[in-house]
Amino acid sequence: MKILLVYPETPSTFWSFKDALKFVSKKSAEPPLGLITVAALLPDNWEKKLIDINISSLQDKDLLWADYVFISAMNVHINSVKDIVRRCNKLNVKIVAGGPLFTTQYQDFLGIDHFVLNEAEITLPQFLNDLKNGTQKFLYTTDQFPDITTTPIPRWDLLDMKKYASLSFQYSRGCPYDCEFCSITMLNGHKPRTKSKTQFLNELEQLYNTGFRGSVSIVDDNFIGNKRKLKDEILPAIIDWQKEKKYPFHFITEVSINLADDDELIRLMVDAAIVSIFVGIETPNNESLSECGKSQNLHRDLVNSVKKLQKNGMIVSGGFIIGFDNDPPEIFEEQIQFIEKSGIVNAMVGLLNAPTGTHLYNRLKKENRILESFNGNNMDGTTNIIPKMNYRDLIKGYTKIIHTIYSPREYYKRIKSFLSEYNVPSWKSQILTLTEIKAFIRLLWSIGILEKGKKYFWQTFIFSLFKHPKKFPLAMTLSVYGYHFRRIAATI
Numbered sequence: 001m002k003i004l005l006v007y008p009e010t011p012s013t014f015w016s017f018k019d020a021l022k023f024v025s026k027k028s029a030e031p032p033l034g035l036i037t038v039a040a041l042l043p044d045n046w047e048k049k050l051i052d053i054n055i056s057s058l059q060d061k062d063l064l065w066a067d068y069v070f071i072s073a074m075n076v077h078i079n080s081v082k083d084i085v086r087r088c089n090k091l092n093v094k095i096v097a098g099g100p101l102f103t104t105q106y107q108d109f110l111g112i113d114h115f116v117l118n119e120a121e122i123t124l125p126q127f128l129n130d131l132k133n134g135t136q137k138f139l140y141t142t143d144q145f146p147d148i149t150t151t152p153i154p155r156w157d158l159l160d161m162k163k164y165a166s167l168s169f170q171y172s173r174g175c176p177y178d179c180e181f182c183s184i185t186m187l188n189g190h191k192p193r194t195k196s197k198t199q200f201l202n203e204l205e206q207l208y209n210t211g212f213r214g215s216v217s218i219v220d221d222n223f224i225g226n227k228r229k230l231k232d233e234i235l236p237a238i239i240d241w242q243k244e245k246k247y248p249f250h251f252i253t254e255v256s257i258n259l260a261d262d263d264e265l266i267r268l269m270v271d272a273a274i275v276s277i278f279v280g281i282e283t284p285n286n287e288s289l290s291e292c293g294k295s296q297n298l299h300r301d302l303v304n305s306v307k308k309l310q311k312n313g314m315i316v317s318g319g320f321i322i323g324f325d326n327d328p329p330e331i332f333e334e335q336i337q338f339i340e341k342s343g344i345v346n347a348m349v350g351l352l353n354a355p356t357g358t359h360l361y362n363r364l365k366k367e368n369r370i371l372e373s374f375n376g377n378n379m380d381g382t383t384n385i386i387p388k389m390n391y392r393d394l395i396k397g398y399t400k401i402i403h404t405i406y407s408p409r410e411y412y413k414r415i416k417s418f419l420s421e422y423n424v425p426s427w428k429s430q431i432l433t434l435t436e437i438k439a440f441i442r443l444l445w446s447i448g449i450l451e452k453g454k455k456y457f458w459q460t461f462i463f464s465l466f467k468h469p470k471k472f473p474l475a476m477t478l479s480v481y482g483y484h485f486r487r488i489a490a491t492i
Contacts, residue, residue, distance in 0.1 A: 001046040004066035005039055005158070007032035008073050008080035009053040012488065014348045014379045017165070019484035023439040023446070026165040028054040030217055033154060033168035034072045034099055038120050040152035043128070050158040053080065063093045068113075072099035075355065075376025085111045096127070100187055101376075104356040106139070115139050119173070119188070121146035145189045148173060149196050153203050156210050166215035166252065167207065171195055171234070175222040177256060179280070180292040180363070181321070183355045184221040192225030197233045201241060208248055218253040218274065227265055235268035242273055247427050252276040258296045260305035270313040270425050277309070281318045284338040285331055288324035292360070306342040310418060313425040315474070318344040319378075322398050323352035325388045332397035336404050343417040345478050346485075349401050350378035351394070354385050381492040399492055406489040408453025411482045412460040415475055419468045430470060443480055451483070 010028070012018045017029045032052055039048050049065070051058050063069060069088050073081045078101065088095050089111040096114045097106070103117040114136060116123045123140040130136040148170075161167065174189040175182075195203075207216070224230060242249070251274040259265060259277070269275070281302060282294055289297050309316050320335055339347045354361040355374045364370050369386040379402070387394050404410055432440075447457050457479060464475035 001043070002065055002067045003039075003042060003046055003048050003070055004062055004068070005032075005035045005048065005050045005070045005072075006058060006084055007035055007050070007052040007054070008071065008077035008084060010076060011079070011377065012491075013076060013377050014485070014488060017481070017484050019487045020480045021165055023442045023480050023483075024165060024435055025438070027163040028052065029165050030168050030219075031159050031161075031164050032072065033170060033219060034120075035070065036154040036156065036158055037151065037170075038070060038072065038098070038124065039155040039158055041120055041124050048155070048158060050155075052159075053084075055160055055163045058084065058087070060087070060091060063088060063091050066093060068094050068096050071095060071097045073097075073101040074099065075101050075104075075374050077101060078375060081109070085109065098123075100183070103141075103187060104183065113138075115141075117141045118143075119146050121148070121151055145174070145191075145193060148193050149199055151195070151199075153206050156207065161210060161212050166217050167212055168217045168219050169203065169207070169251075170219050171200060171223065172220045172225055174225060176225050177222070177293075177296055178359070179282075179294050180359045181352060181354065183358050186357050188221055192222070194226055194229055194234075197237050200234060201237055204238070204241060204249075208245060213248045214250070215276075216249045216251050218251050220253060222256055223253040223274070224255045224259055224262075224265065227262060231265055231268060235265075235272050235274075238272040238274075239268065242427070247273055247429070249273065250275060252278075254278045254280075256296050257281065257300070257302065257305050260300075260308045266309065266312050266314070271427070273425070273427060275313055275425060276315045276317070278317045278319065279306070279309075281306075281338075281342075281344075282321045283324065283327070283331070284334050285324070285327060287326035288331075291324050291326045292321075303338065303342045306344060307421050310343065310421040311423055313423050315422070316342075316344055317346035318342070318348070320347060320349040321352050322349065322401065323383060323385070323387045323389065323394055327389060329389075329393070332401055335401055339405050340410070340414065340417075343414055343421055345411070345414045345418050346481055347405055348378055349398070349405070351381065351383040351398055352385060352387070353383050360385075379488055379492065402489045402492050406482070406485045408451075408456040408482075408486070411485070412456040412479075415460050415478050415482075416463050418478075419464055419471050419475060422471060422474075424470045424474075428470075430473075432473065436473065439480065440476060443476060443483075447479055447483055 010016045094113045097112045098116040106115045116127045122142045127140050172192045172194040174192040175184045178185050255277050257279050306316050353374050354364055364385050371384045374384050464472045
């Protein structure tokens, strides 16, 4: 068999960092980890090619080469997926589709030959066995969750690694929490499943041997879902490995805010260089937190929790949501004030949406408050639900938040606030790479000379260079992120 694995184009969103990538001469923030893991599950003697449309164009000759095109996608890829399917149908090329988008709403797609849904460790072998026997079915699905200690090492060799700003890695699947708006427990379960220490280290070693160095995203739903195993086994092993290899990687991951309650876990994560974390803050309004089942965020001072993580050497990005049923009229100003006080520089604020199959979707479906399919873009100013708040007021208030927090004055003010709290981990190298030097020159021109509001950049430049020289490279990196976020904000 000849298998072409195709990853759809990601539009310009908060997470795409498209406007920031040009500073470091990269094409995409992260590779399609799901597809290169699927590739490792396919028979060794099959020919495999990967085309990530974010990296290179998809040609008709590529499609005609393949016996099957394998597509994996998330909701945000829906428009690109439809284009890929149309092209395959036109050329009479067979399609196998899987991943979160199709698992939650495969019924919405025509022209696909086989759906291999849920987690591929279970459903893909079923499809492959039927394909061998000539009895392949239209739909493969399961309500079981696989033991991911059997998951193979991803096929890194299929990637053009130099085109990615960071690489991806997975340690666990599932989340112990069950927020109403989130699809994680539906897709990956309520009980975190983890890889073994040996498996984790083998994958790290394999990644190291590719020659890649730099940022690695641990794409777990909640990295700290099993705290005891992390503290007893995984993190001490990562620390030893990092020290032996002289810290070739630093990690990005997603955690819940209760990380701030565990000093030992914070210390171990920082020592392991797992220091860039995304936290779902959602809202400072307790009634709205209760509404969505965000119990881990209740009964705590969220600002102090964030600042504690920052002081311990962690760079906290935050997710925020507007449009809960319990949101009061003053919620917009409250969100702005919270983001300012917390010093969360990278704040993703989106309107509440209901992904298909979530508890929120099911509840609002019964209330006749669902409008259309969720498009997966957290910051495009749209929603697929009918809110209780007046819609015009919601859009007006949301727009005010985005245009305020990403205005140059407010954004650079948060950078300075963050730098004053943040402590640089001891392992952090102060030596700049050639890529970082080139990026610095580009940002001086694009942000320091050409962009409006550049005076706030130069104020931050001087502040960080003279008051926090060890944090100066980070201040410049955050400035580049702001360049991207301002372009996202301009579309809202």
